Amino acid sequence: MLFKEAARIITLVEDKKGTVKTLIFSSTYQNKKQLFAVVCGVLRYAEIISTILERTQLLKHEKALRQKPSLARVLVHEFLFGQDQHKHTHYQEVIMKNKAALTSELARLKVAAKVSRNEDLLSKSSAQIRLPRYVRVNLLKTTVEDVLQMFVSEKYEEIENVNPTYTEYIELVRNLQPKQFLRDCHLPELLVFARGTDLHEHKLYKSGAIILQDKQAFLPAYILAPPAGSHVIDCCAAPGNKTTHTAAILHNTGRVFAFDKDGQRLASMRKLTQCVGASGAIQLSHMDFLKVDPTSPQYSRVTHAIVDPSCSGSGIVSRLNELTSVEEPNSKQRLKHLANFQAMILKHALSFPSMQRVVYSTCSIHAEENEGVVKEVEEWCGGRYVLVEIMPTLPGRGEGSFTKCVRMSPERDLTNGFFVACFRRTSACGSKRPKSTHVVAHSDNRGDIQRDNSCDIQGEESAGGHRNVPKKRRASNIPVNPSATKKRKMKRKRKRNGKSVTAEA
């Protein structure tokens, strides 16, 4: 049943009928983790398995597999690279009959590639799937010290990491052995374990005390650094990694308004926020962020925003990404479409009357979705927001003149490919200051973040409307929020007619 189900899912994925995750999620096969491991394994080794099938002519010789190429690939993968679980299936005979041919073709491939391990046969990009295991300590539930103590009591060894340079730090991470870990050089609550460390069954993970996510996912909230008590929006929030991290930085003070237009993703986000103890400060809304009215009174204190919109995902280190995407490949047309959408979301976030600081991120490597969007939005801002130089000690900078932004890469930073930019409001904006004093969320003795929240204007106050909207936006034909514009027009018309209007979200 496992192999047949894995084969069915692989066929559907390759026919672009769904992604690995959604298909496994909707499968009736109970052990999803086991199914996921088999499907991903086959997709990872897809090219090598195809070569071996071609050379051994297995599909031609074996009648039982002739009409079942996906099943054949699953079986070959299981025999050569997996757990060899055929022993318990009726396919064992077919595999055993071809055992010699299969193993000798694999050996030939390794000799030709001058490698001794199966893994080294994988192309550079697919081998890089194996990033270190990043573990964020959830400060809403526990402390870093308690988590360290627990791991040490389980015979994990902490590697000393005292003020290393970035290159030294990366080397330490690269050389981590099983059961070793170190503290991340940026985020104080982030621990880094050797690649392949699986903590999904660990009680700290199950209780929500630790969160397993790649490092780049934690950068936006870390860079945003909202002071305690802030009101923050997360424009495209599900499945909620950045929202819950923001709530942890705020220590559940203030408010995080989280929007997502995908109901299913929002439902799993709801579970996550409860599991990690962050639901108190988070208000989830199932809606298109572009339809949120920035002038609604409930958002009048929103000073910070995370903008992490849908993107091409081209930075995610996995061949699975190409194989599992139901979208068309990253054509110029698609990138243009994505960039337009991303710019609209970012502009909309910048339109909130009291906004001070906005972090924009993508897991894309394409300049169109990164520097291209930032350039367009910076011009649109007309000086009312400027880019903040973030994490200056990181070597990966934005392309061209966008060196204030950060680019993370698997080779250099041992993370997925990622882009982050941070905008702050300038004195030209005439807005409110955040009410609470700025509390630095993380101490960073390397001076790695310029927490430049200094919007020095105190004077001009505006609760919204055009006074607060960048000039260029007025001239722009981009429909930043068509429904809000319509409402404002109606409001003005009704005022003229002497009727009162209540603002709504």
Ligand SMILES: C[S@@+](CC[C@H](N)C(=O)[O-])C[C@H]1O[C@@H](n2cnc3c(N)ncnc32)[C@H](O)[C@@H]1O
């Ligand atoms: C890259 S994911 C966000 C990941 C999330 N920030 C996290 O860290 O867990 C992009 C999300 O944007 C949502 N989305 C796309 N268009 C949207 C829109 N117009 N309004 C709100 N959410 C949107 C998608 O449903 C998807 O969940």
